[in-house]
Amino acid sequence: MSTTVGGLLDRFHVLGSVPTAQTEATLEEIEQGWRELARTTSGLLNALPVEQGSVVALSRDVALDALQRLAGRRWGETAPHATPLAEMAMVAGAISDVLVAHRSPFTVAPEPTRRARRAEPWPYQPRPADNAAAAPIQQAVLAAVGEAAAWSLDRLHAMTPRPELARDLLHVAVITEQFRRPGRGHPRSHLEHLAVHTTEDRSLTGAVQRWGGEAEQALHRASLSTGSMAMMAADLFILAGAVKSVVPTESAPQVAEAIAQAQQAWRRLAAWPATELQLGGKPPVEFVAASRALRAPTSALLRGEGGWRPAEAIRQRYSSYDLDTFAYAAATTSQRVGAAFHLALQEAGTGHSRLWRSLDSALELDPTIATTTATRHPSRRAPSILPRRWVLIPDPGADVQALIGHAADAADHSQTLANHVRALLTSPGGTAGQYEVVPSQPVGRGARREPMPATHRSRPMSSLSY
Amino acid sequence: MGRALGLLHHLRCSAEIDEFVLTALIDAIVELEVVDTEPIEPSRAEITGRSWGELLDLVGDLLDEAGNIAPADAGVFLCEARRLQASL
Numbered sequence: 001m002s003t004t005v006g007g008l009l010d011r012f013h014v015l016g017s018v019p020t021a022q023t024e025a026t027l028e029e030i031e032q033g034w035r036e037l038a039r040t041t042s043g044l045l046n047a048l049p050v051e052q053g054s055v056v057a058l059s060r061d062v063a064l065d066a067l068q069r070l071a072g073r074r075w076g077e078t079a080p081h082a083t084p085l086a087e088m089a090m091v092a093g094a095i096s097d098v099l100v101a102h103r104s105p106f107t108v109a110p111e112p113t114r115r116a117r118r119a120e121p122w123p124y125q126p127r128p129a130d131n132a133a134a135a136p137i138q139q140a141v142l143a144a145v146g147e148a149a150a151w152s153l154d155r156l157h158a159m160t161p162r163p164e165l166a167r168d169l170l171h172v173a174v175i176t177e178q179f180r181r182p183g184r185g186h187p188r189s190h191l192e193h194l195a196v197h198t199t200e201d202r203s204l205t206g207a208v209q210r211w212g213g214e215a216e217q218a219l220h221r222a223s224l225s226t227g228s229m230a231m232m233a234a235d236l237f238i239l240a241g242a243v244k245s246v247v248p249t250e251s252a253p254q255v256a257e258a259i260a261q262a263q264q265a266w267r268r269l270a271a272w273p274a275t276e277l278q279l280g281g282k283p284p285v286e287f288v289a290a291s292r293a294l295r296a297p298t299s300a301l302l303r304g305e306g307g308w309r310p311a312e313a314i315r316q317r318y319s320s321y322d323l324d325t326f327a328y329a330a331a332t333t334s335q336r337v338g339a340a341f342h343l344a345l346q347e348a349g350t351g352h353s354r355l356w357r358s359l360d361s362a363l364e365l366d367p368t369i370a371t372t373t374a375t376r377h378p379s380r381r382a383p384s385i386l387p388r389r390w391v392l393i394p395d396p397g398a399d400v401q402a403l404i405g406h407a408a409d410a411a412d413h414s415q416t417l418a419n420h421v422r423a424l425l426t427s428p429g430g431t432a433g434q435y436e437v438v439p440s441q442p443v444g445r446g447a448r449r450e451p452m453p454a455t456h457r458s459r460p461m462s463s464l465s466y
Numbered sequence: 467m468g469r470a471l472g473l474l475h476h477l478r479c480s481a482e483i484d485e486f487v488l489t490a491l492i493d494a495i496v497e498l499e500v501v502d503t504e505p506i507e508p509s510r511a512e513i514t515g516r517s518w519g520e521l522l523d524l525v526g527d528l529l530d531e532a533g534n535i536a537p538a539d540a541g542v543f544l545c546e547a548r549r550l551q552a553s554l
Contacts, residue, residue, distance in 0.1 A: 226499070227492060227495040227496035228496065231492045231496060237488075238485050238489065267488075270478070271488075272479075282499075282500070283496045283499050283500060288493075292493070295489055299486055303486070306553075307554060
């Protein structure tokens, strides 16, 4: 099971709701814990894509102001105490890291910076403002921080008075009062499905994310080859099929339609173009490996002998949370790679074209084109005249324009599909309501294992890993 | 090898095949691209009247004739394409 923003938020919430009896923190531990918690929570709130000037932004600014008074510097040489506050601080930092690490959209030809001669392919850009995605996370964070402020105040009552600390904590508790409620309900944010993965991660979601990263790298001009572009289109075709097999589309016909359109569009591009057009780069080895590493587990986990397994059979086999996180990763990664594919093909096919055309096909466009080429060997006086089979011509021709148009259509369909999947995963009638939140246990002094509360679902089934 | 690559492109572009069979063919194409093979478009006589499986066999024969490491890797994916197609 992948670690997701949603999973970390659940943990954050559980830690914030630790009852007073379980926390025997000293005044120093509380003070230090809050210094760190306020600092990392401020970073997390700032990482959310909040629309400036909105009520959500106003609410964030008020919270930031209150947290600012409690915030301190990094731990430095002092080891952190093992308290729920310290763990909350680490979880808040992890959430903001995941939000920031999921990088900005692909750029075909990034400008090299002045300092570095090498191009910086992935400059960090803030995520586009999206209050619908930001507000649920902000509310969940403030609710947990408010709970923690409330029990910290309770602890302070029994200690040597520290009026400044008590006043600042009271301020946090008051401004977060409206968000505090038992459990984390709806609405939830689609950003909760952003997942952390490592190179050793053997989840299908991790394979999709690694594939997405390699695909973007492969779309840089030097490595564009016909085979790798066809492979990418075929992978996007497969990913649309994989989304179909894990998303319950019976309740959302528009999702089924979006999947069918994306499948059709990428199938057409996977058969692109006939043999008269070629891209001459070397196939990128890393992308080819990532592609094969994606397809093998996809086939093993989601397909049977006769093709894709039905969604119902897969839902019985794997946990909803895993499947939804995979659907989110597959749909959003396809959207990002699809847009990048279109941009790269557009750049390759127009202007200084890098598409090679077979000589016969080129002569149809331009009968004056030279059919031979001369190469001079250093040891020979006369150059060798050799027939040309492939030519690079600046005018792309109607078939190349049509191909770029197909890529634009396919990218649009992937975008539509990703929008539908986001909506389905966050709507109260969607799949998110079925999740079983397994409360994590607090750590540190006084931590005690509590019995698991009963949930309306049985324990999750096996993880979508290979 | 150029003829084999041309035929593989033809198979990829023309047949209504399962997505995993398609990617197995593309895998074979990528293996041939690694050794700088230029595709040669198949002639009409070469493809007329031959089924998908027969064309795949022809690609295999051409690769056997070429006989070096890259075609051998491509041959693995051809077998995979044939196996997947048979399982559907």
